Amino acid sequence: MLGDPCINRKTNFKKGVVHLMKRLSKGFVLTAVFSMLIFTLAACGGGGSTGSSTGETFKVGMVTDIGGINDNSFNQSAWEGLQKFNKETGAEVKYLESKSDADYIPNLNQFVQNGYQLIWGIGYMMGDAIKDVATNNPNAHFGIIDAEVDAPNVESVLFAENEGAFLVGVVAGKMTKTGKVGFVGGAEIPVIKRFEAGFVAGMKAVNPNAQVLINYTGSFNKPDEGKAAAASLYDQGADIVFHAAGQTGDGVFSEAKERRKQGQEVWVIGVDRDQRDLGPEVTLTSMLKRVDIAVDTISTQVKDGKFEAGVKVLTLADGGVDLPEDNPYIPDDVLKEVDQYKQKIKSGELKVPSE
Amino acid sequence: MRLWDRFLHSFISPGLWVPFGSIVLGFLVGAIIMAFGGFNPFVAYAALMQKAFGSPYNIGEMLREMTPLLLTGLSVAFAFRAGLLNIGTAGQMVMGSLGAALVGVLVPLPPIVHAIVALFVGVLFGALWGSLVGYLKAYRGVNEVIAAIMLNWVALYFANYVIRTAILDPQQKQRSLYVASSARINADFLSALFQNARLSYGFLLALLMVYVFWFLLYRTRLGFELRAVGAGAEAAQYAGIRIGRQVIVTMFLSGAFSGLAGAIEVLGVYGYMTISTVHASYGFDGIAVALLGGATALGTLFSAFLFAVLSYGAAGMQFAADVPLEVSRVVMAAILFFVAASALVRSLYTVTLGRMRRGSLESEVNRS
Numbered sequence: 224m225l226g227d228p229c230i231n232r233k234t235n236f237k238k239g240v241v242h243l244m245k246r247l248s249k250g251f252v253l254t255a256v257f258s259m260l261i262f263t264l265a266a267c268g269g270g271g272s273t274g275s276s277t278g279e280t281f282k283v284g285m286v287t288d289i290g291g292i293n294d295n296s297f298n299q300s301a302w303e304g305l306q307k308f309n310k311e312t313g314a315e316v317k318y319l320e321s322k323s324d325a326d327y328i329p330n331l332n333q334f335v336q337n338g339y340q341l342i343w344g345i346g347y348m349m350g351d352a353i354k355d356v357a358t359n360n361p362n363a364h365f366g367i368i369d370a371e372v373d374a375p376n377v378e379s380v381l382f383a384e385n386e387g388a389f390l391v392g393v394v395a396g397k398m399t400k401t402g403k404v405g406f407v408g409g410a411e412i413p414v415i416k417r418f419e420a421g422f423v424a425g426m427k428a429v430n431p432n433a434q435v436l437i438n439y440t441g442s443f444n445k446p447d448e449g450k451a452a453a454a455s456l457y458d459q460g461a462d463i464v465f466h467a468a469g470q471t472g473d474g475v476f477s478e479a480k481e482r483r484k485q486g487q488e489v490w491v492i493g494v495d496r497d498q499r500d501l502g503p504e505v506t507l508t509s510m511l512k513r514v515d516i517a518v519d520t521i522s523t524q525v526k527d528g529k530f531e532a533g534v535k536v537l538t539l540a541d542g543g544v545d546l547p548e549d550n551p552y553i554p555d556d557v558l559k560e561v562d563q564y565k566q567k568i569k570s571g572e573l574k575v576p577s578e
Numbered sequence: 579m580r581l582w583d584r585f586l587h588s589f590i591s592p593g594l595w596v597p598f599g600s601i602v603l604g605f606l607v608g609a610i611i612m613a614f615g616g617f618n619p620f621v622a623y624a625a626l627m628q629k630a631f632g633s634p635y636n637i638g639e640m641l642r643e644m645t646p647l648l649l650t651g652l653s654v655a656f657a658f659r660a661g662l663l664n665i666g667t668a669g670q671m672v673m674g675s676l677g678a679a680l681v682g683v684l685v686p687l688p689p690i691v692h693a694i695v696a697l698f699v700g701v702l703f704g705a706l707w708g709s710l711v712g713y714l715k716a717y718r719g720v721n722e723v724i725a726a727i728m729l730n731w732v733a734l735y736f737a738n739y740v741i742r743t744a745i746l747d748p749q750q751k752q753r754s755l756y757v758a759s760s761a762r763i764n765a766d767f768l769s770a771l772f773q774n775a776r777l778s779y780g781f782l783l784a785l786l787m788v789y790v791f792w793f794l795l796y797r798t799r800l801g802f803e804l805r806a807v808g809a810g811a812e813a814a815q816y817a818g819i820r821i822g823r824q825v826i827v828t829m830f831l832s833g834a835f836s837g838l839a840g841a842i843e844v845l846g847v848y849g850y851m852t853i854s855t856v857h858a859s860y861g862f863d864g865i866a867v868a869l870l871g872g873a874t875a876l877g878t879l880f881s882a883f884l885f886a887v888l889s890y891g892a893a894g895m896q897f898a899a900d901v902p903l904e905v906s907r908v909v910m911a912a913i914l915f916f917v918a919a920s921a922l923v924r925s926l927y928t929v930t931l932g933r934m935r936r937g938s939l940e941s942e943v944n945r946s
Contacts, residue, residue: 317897319893319896319897320896320902320903322859322903323858323859324848324852324854325642325643325847325848325858326893328776329636329639329890329893330893332635333629333893333894333897336633336635337897347752348752350750359774410751410752410853411751412750412751412752413751441738441853441855442855442856444855444856445855448855
């Protein structure tokens with residue numbers, strides 16, 4: 224009597240499983256057979272072209288962060304650099320987009336397993352993943368933008384964003400009519416803090432009384448939040464807004480364009496690439512961060528057998544950060560002043576704070 | 579005439595033809611879309627399979643991807659059996675991650691115990707978050723779908739706030755500190771088996787949950803009551819089941835599955851929790867997984883597997899055939915569309931054609 228329930232339960236469980244299996248098995252066998260058929264067909268069709276490349280070509284891969292390849296910002300810029308590298312040297316280049324943090328490591332490993340000689344991780348957020356994959360694959364070479372990774376096979380590329388931001392700060396300080404300028408940041412990470420610090424310092428240097436309004440949105444891929452942030456800054460009286468927020472910054476442009484249509488004189492300072500294409504009428508200038516040049520140059524060096532592990536900081540003097548060649552909305556006297564500061568920073572006479 | 583009946587019936591029978599046909603049609607539609615986009619669908623699907631099954635590492639990572647899908651799928655399926663749509667799995671997962679991360683970082687405990695406590699707290703966080711939805715539904719008359727969607731965002735921003743104030747990594751600023759190694763649930767033997775893939779005990783736990791799900795539903799009084807409520811709430815109430823309490827308990831258990839998914843992500847995959855501005859897609863994918871799996875234990879297991887293959891293999895399509903990630907989402911969406919559409923066809927059939935052939939339909943009912 225005491226043992227009965229236990230046995231009952233066991234047999235019941237067995238019965239249940241058997242019942243379920245019976246119900247399910249027929250369909251699943253069919254499903255399995257058909258899917259196998261489909262996939263075999265697929266495999267037959269795909270045979271040649273997937274893993275075709277020989278060991279001779281030099282292959283460079285890059286993994287984007289979750290901003291994706293068309294972020295109008297540094298992922299895009301990095302890919303432009305790789306495409307240029309491909310044109311110059313004929314090396315094979317390829318990118319993989321990550322749809323979540325979980326994809327970083329498998330994406331990097333995909334390149335490792337396919338014998339890519341250099342693999343780029345784009346963005347601060349990928350630091351941990353690069354460290355992990357680089358440690359497990361000591362023979363592969365990696366490059367990372369915006370993060371410091373300490374491993375013998377990783378070259379970390381940082382930029383002196385504070386120096387470039389200083390120059391656009393000078394422009395903003397000179398040209399603001401309301402005495403207030405705005406800054407929209409992505410997340411509060413060291414890279415973005417460098418932008419902010421340089422921008423504030425540049426503005427204070429030429430216009431000590433001006434006020435900087437700062438707004439961090441917390442994300443790099445949300446244009447709607449960028450738009451809201453810009454709106455609040457313009458409402459508070461800022462007439463020029465500088466953004467360092469990746470795709471989030473797209474929203475800053477759309478807000479400025481809307482206000483311009485209503486007759487408000489508002490401006491945007493773009494970031495990373497010359498962002499004039501996002502709103503020619505409202506783009507005062509852009510702070511260039513030449514991720515493309517960095518990726519191109521270092522890929523070329525590695526192709527020539529000159530891989531250097533460690534940290535490389537690209538400054539104004541290296542051409543790593545700069546302003547675009549032509550700035551139709553900036554008067555000549557302001558440009559002259561910008562040039563003077565540029566020389567001072569390049570010569571080391573002026574040190575720009577980085578936080 | 580009988581043959582025709584049988585043919586029609588094969589479309590409307592609730593058996594496995596529906597999900598199976600949907601999968602095939604979904605793949606076909608995906609292939610057509612790719613062909614229109616100028617990609618070779620054969621190369622792409624081959625690459626998908628290559629990525630998902632090509633090496634032990636890839637299989638391991640695919641199973642890692644499957645773990646949260648399975649758990650959120652079970653979570654949705656469980657509530658579904660009681661007639662509730664738990665669309666709040668994403669939020670419950672975030673709360674699960676948060677609970678696990680807090681215990682993992684802040685509470686010093688010996689190995690094994692630490693991991694168990696962290697897992698448990700994660701599960702509890704998810705479960706409580708779920709039961710909050712249940713409470714609002716049962717005693718405040720708030721539709722569970724609306725409450726859950728809004729609470730998803732509350733959970734996300736609350737978690738971000740807590741990470742920022744309590745366990746932020748001062749160097750990184752965008753994620754928590756690493757949880758103590760005593761709280762990690764990495765399974766070295768599994769990782770070794772799969773060439774260092776991030777497969778943890780979490781995967782085994784998730785598989786165990788398939789049994790737990792079935793056991794809860796079919797071998798406990800609670801499960802019986804729950805299914806009774808799902809089959810007909812009024813009848814169940816008439817039979818003496820307290821619906822209000824039942825809704826809360828259901829959402830508590832449903833949330834527990836999602837909470838476990840979140841805890842496993844922190845303790846088994848990353849080792850930390852990031853401040854993120856969007857939900858991971860697992861929460862909403864869980865609805866799809868449960869739907870395709872017919873809200874059964876084994877069905878959910880298999881559909882989670884399929885979604886993991888699609889989702890993880892997508893990177894392979896991108897790599898070998900240059901197919902954008904979005905296309906694999908289109909295939910998944912197409913599969914779901916056909917599952918949902920078949921339900922529509924079925925209901926239309928039973929209402930219209932079925933009325934005309936009442937006799938034959940009754941005989942079908944009797945047979946099954």
